[in-house]
């Protein structure tokens with residue numbers, strides 16, 4: 560199970576989380592840059608006005624969103640940036656309702672600003688923040704005599720009803736968007752796991768090595784190297800199949816796979832890379848311990864008791880240690896050559912580079 564957890568982490572890393580984080584980053588960048596420009600545009604349109612309150616609000620909001628944009632550019636803290644932007648947008652919404660905005664159109668601008676809360680925060684936090692904004696807006700409108708803006712009763716009641724409807728629709732839409740994204744990501748993860756898992760033994764396969772493990776070795780060189788590359792091949796497997804049948808042969812493969820998996824550390828990678836051939840990658844292993852690991856495995860396979868196979872089985876091993884990622888390709892070839900030598904020298908043995 561642990562193996563599958565590791566795989567699922569690897570499989571999801573490039574998909575759901577990253578794609579959604581990218582979506583949020585794009586929306587944040589676009590909304591803060593364009594939003595700031597729109598605010599400045601309206602602030603300039605207010606130049607002639609005697610009341611400078613709205614102008615100040617618009618300029619302060621533009622400065623705030625641009626500063627948040629710069630903060631995210633330098634720190635890469637998109638989630639914090641989005642929360643700050645959400646707070647600024649909430650304050651701007653209330654300031655527009657309070658001042659009345661340009662020619663008393665403040666209430667209309669609350670619509671897009673409320674919608675942005677859902678894009679920034681998602682369904683539930685968006686609902687909480689927009690409920691607070693609507694409550695505060697309602698409070699200001701109930702006390703409309705005490706605020707500079709002047710709205711008619713019909714305008715206020717229609718705006719509140721429409722805002723409430725928008726909030727509910729936006730929450731439902733965002734909720735289902737998030738849910739379908741989780742569904743898609745789970746489906747994708749399942750497909751990736753299936754593609755990189757050998758169906759007979761449950762071990763990882765060559766696709767896992769090529770698609771995930773080797774790239775990970777390149778990215779995180781220090782946590783993988785020195786890397787012991789151990790090739791393992793069951794001896795005379797064709798004879799086992801011929802004598803005991805293909806099904807018994809399959810059982811041998813399953814038992815050897817379980818033995819390999821259980822004999823190694825959770826961080827070691829065990830893959831079935833051919834019919835009766837396995838590739839083991841022991842991370843941060845020393846030259847001597849790599850050969851010892853292979854020898855331990857050889858002995859355990861030799862002592863494995865398999866029902867209906869009284870003569871038992873054996874396996875040959877080729878071992879090489881790669882100190883750096885640049886040596887990995889050559890190490891894989893050399894490990895194969897060592898395995899070939901082990902077969903030629905009589906099988907049931909370990910051949911390791913000194």
Ligand SMILES: Nc1nc2c(ncn2[C@@H]2O[C@H](COP(=O)(O)OP(=O)(O)OP(=O)(O)O)[C@@H](O)[C@H]2O)c(=O)[nH]1
Pocket residue numbers: 759792793794795796797798800804805806807808809812833834835902906
């Ligand atoms: N039961 C079973 N057999 C398989 C599977 N995949 C490959 N094989 C068989 O494994 C056998 C491998 O035979 P060879 O490559 O000649 O190797 P070997 O007999 O083990 O001989 P050495 O490797 O030289 O010791 C072939 O007969 C394949 O048909 C599988 O999934 N299940």
